[in-house]
Each structure stands twice: as C-alpha cells, then as structure tokens.
Amino acid sequence: MENKNKKVNHIAIAVPDVKEAAIKWQQALNIKKSEIIVLEKHGVKVVFLEFSNLKIELLEPLNNQSPISKFLEKNPKGGMHHICFEVEKISETLDSLKNKKINILGDGNPKIGAHNKPVIFLHPSDLSGTLVELEET
Numbered sequence: 001m002e003n004k005n006k007k008v009n010h011i012a013i014a015v016p017d018v019k020e021a022a023i024k025w026q027q028a029l030n031i032k033k034s035e036i037i038v039l040e041k042h043g044v045k046v047v048f049l050e051f052s053n054l055k056i057e058l059l060e061p062l063n064n065q066s067p068i069s070k071f072l073e074k075n076p077k078g079g080m081h082h083i084c085f086e087v088e089k090i091s092e093t094l095d096s097l098k099n100k101k102i103n104i105l106g107d108g109n110p111k112i113g114a115h116n117k118p119v120i121f122l123h124p125s126d127l128s129g130t131l132v133e134l135e136e137t
C-alpha cells in the first residue's frame with residue numbers, strides 16, 4: 001500500500017444531542033454545518049461540519065442498540081469516535097491487512113457505509129486505541 005492517497009475523509013464525534021452540538025461547533029469555529037440527516041440503517045442522526053480538507057461528523061444514536069450509544073455510556077459528554085481514511089481498492093487493502101494480522105471488525109467483509117461506499121473498520125486494539133474506518137473512494 002502506498003501512502004499518497006491516504007487522505008482523511010472524516011472524523012466522527014459521538015454526541016448526546018446532535019442539534020445542540022452542531023450549534024456549539026458552528027459558533028466556536030464559525031464553520032458551515034449541514035442539516036440533520038437521519039441514517040436509519042446506521043442507527044444515527046448526523047450533522048456534517050464542512051472544513052476545506054475534511055468533514056467532521058457529529059453522530060447521535062437513534063436508539064440504544066447503536067454502537068455509538070455504548071460509546072456515550074462511557075463518554076457521556078461525547079468524544080472522538082473514529083477517523084476515516086480514503087483507500088482506492090478496499091479488497092486489496094483488506095488482503096494486505098489480513099497479511100499483516102490487523103484485525104477487522106465484524107465478519108471481516110466490507111459493508112456499505114454512511115456515504116454509500118464500501119467501508120471496513122480496523123480494531124482499535126491494533127491502532128493505539130483508535131477506531132479507524134477505511135472507505136473506498
């Protein structure tokens with residue numbers, strides 16, 4: 001894998017109330033925000049904060065089945081949930097990660113993510129306690 005295409009796509013922050021959080025972020029950083037978008041299938045409400053080089057996604061769980069909701073139990077005020085990097089071909093990336101014994105969450109196969117593109121998540125214990133998402137672009 002080469003590094004030249006490893007752009008950060010987004011940083012996801014779990015929040016207890018996305019409307020309130022979006023207003024705070026907008027006021028603090030004077031940044032453009034999207035409307036609230038409900039992603040039923042992913043169990044979250046999202047607001048995108050649009051920076052020139054990346055998006056920040058504020059995620060509020062829709063129910064307590066959501067992985068975000070477990071995260072909020074441990075971090076009631078919210079906190080950084082994951083970083084997403086872009087990759088060109090997720091199948092090649094997956095083979096390479098398996099060879100390096102990096103653990104993939106779930107069944108190890110790509111899923112369609114919140115942007116309708118294939119994604120995988122790498123196990124936080126392999127990357128300094130940080131949940132990393134890789135998205136095919």
Ligand code: CO
Nearest residue numbers: 012082084133
């Ligand atoms: Co993400």
